[in-house]
Amino acid sequence: QTVVTQEPSLTVSPGGTVTLTCASSTGPVTSGYYPNWFQQKPGQAPRSLIYNTNNKHSWTPARFSGSLLGGKAALTLSGVQPEDEADYYCLLWYRGAQPWVFGGGTKLTVL
Amino acid sequence: QVQLVESGGGVVQPGGSLTLSCAASGFTFSSFAMHWVRQAPGKGLEWVAFVRYDGGNQHYADSVRGRFTTSKDNSKNTLYLQMSSLRAEDTAVYYCAKEVSSGYSYDYWGQGALVTVSS
Numbered sequence: 001q002t003v004v005t006q007e008p009s010l011t012v013s014p015g016g017t018v019t020l021t022c023a024s025s026t027g028p029v030t031s032g033y034y035p036n037w038f039q040q041k042p043g044q045a046p047r048s049l050i051y052n053t054n055n056k057h058s059w060t061p062a063r064f065s066g067s068l069l070g071g072k073a074a075l076t077l078s079g080v081q082p083e084d085e086a087d088y089y090c091l092l093w094y095r096g097a098q099p100w101v102f103g104g105g106t107k108l109t110v111l
Numbered sequence: 112q113v114q115l116v117e118s119g120g121g122v123v124q125p126g127g128s129l130t131l132s133c134a135a136s137g138f139t140f141s142s143f144a145m146h147w148v149r150q151a152p153g154k155g156l157e158w159v160a161f162v163r164y165d166g167g168n169q170h171y172a173d174s175v176r177g178r179f180t181t182s183k184d185n186s187k188n189t190l191y192l193q194m195s196s197l198r199a200e201d202t203a204v205y206y207c208a209k210e211v212s213s214g215y216s217y218d219y220w221g222q223g224a225l226v227t228v229s230s
Contacts, residue, residue, distance in 0.1 A: 001173075034215035038156070045206055045223055046148075046156065051216035089156050093215045099170050100146070100158040 002026060004092050006103035011111055012080045020106045021072040022090030028071035029092065035073035036091040037066055039084075040105075046089065050075060077108075085110040113137040113219045115207050120224030127197050131224055133190035133207030141165070141185035144210040146217065147192050149203035159205070160192065175201075197228045 003025040012018040022035060029035060037050040048057055050066035053073065063079045073090055090103040119131040133145070147159040160181040161170040169181055180193045190207050204223040211218045 036216045038217075040156075045220045048217050048220070051211055051218070052213060055216075057218055087155075091156075091158070091217075097170070097176075098158075098173055099161065102148075102156045102158055105155040 002094060002098070002101050004090060004101045004103040006088075006090060006106045008104070009107045009109065011109045012077070014080060014082055014110055016080050017076065017078045018080060018108065019069070020075045020077075020088055020090075020108070021069065022074070022092065022103050023072045024092055026094070029068060029073045031068065033073070033092040033094070035066065035068075037064075037073075037075045038089045038091065040087045040089065041085075049088075080110055082110050084108065113209065115209060115219055115221035117205065117207055117221045117224035120205065120226050122227045122229060123197055124230050125198060125228055127228070128193070128195040129197065129226060130194070131192040131205055131207075131226070133192075133221055135188045135190065135209070138209070140183070140188040143212070144214065145181075145183060145190045146208045146210065147181060147190075148206045148208055148220075149201075150206070150223075151200070151203045154203075157203075162190070194226070197226075199228050202226060202228045 005023045031053045038046040040046040054066040065076050067074045087105045089105045114136045116134045123129045144164050162181045166183045178196045183190045206223045207221045208217040209219045
């Protein structure tokens with residue numbers, strides 16, 4: 001069973017920078033896993049932020065960026081705003097019978 | 112603008128069946144693959160199912176394979192999730208999501224439909 005691991009929680013100060021990571025139990029994450037990042041606020045549907053490692057949607061704020069870092073997918077928030085407090089999920093694609101696996105999510109607190 | 116609207120959620124007894132629909136608008140539905148994702152109360156996101164743009168290929172999570180079937184009717188711009196042999200652990204909000212044109216990733220999500228499996 002493939003497991004995708006994220007930090008359970010992180011805290012950042014307003015205006016600061018924070019990096020969330022996404023690791024795979026199968027080994028280093030590469031662009032071939034097509035990493036996605038999603039934001040979810042309480043009571044709302046998820047919102048797509050980053051696709052295929054580092055591509056932004058038209059609505060994605062410039063302060064969000066995606067990358068590969070040390071064998072993991074990464075989401076960096078630069079100049080964090082209070083409204084960035086949310087849960088963040090990554091999604092990876094695998095060849096096989098169950099191609100898509102979500103990470104457990106990171107609860108980001110802006111304090 | 113792109114809209115995805117789920118319907119069909121409700122309360123069902125264990126062992127029962129339910130079909131969710133996702134009505135799509137604002138894009139060429141027949142050109143895009145679609146996904147179902149669920150979220151149990153207080154838990155994280157779980158990928159459930161995928162259907163290819165033409166409805167010709169599907170993939171399922173291990174937890175639902177053999178019990179759930181997804182399909183898309185491109186003439187009605189509607190995605191479906193037929194759920195049978197429902198269990199308490201299937202209780203969740205079910206979201207439909209649209210793939211981006213390059214595949215493997217999502218852009219738009221529906222607002223979700225709550226399915227509660229309880230006697």
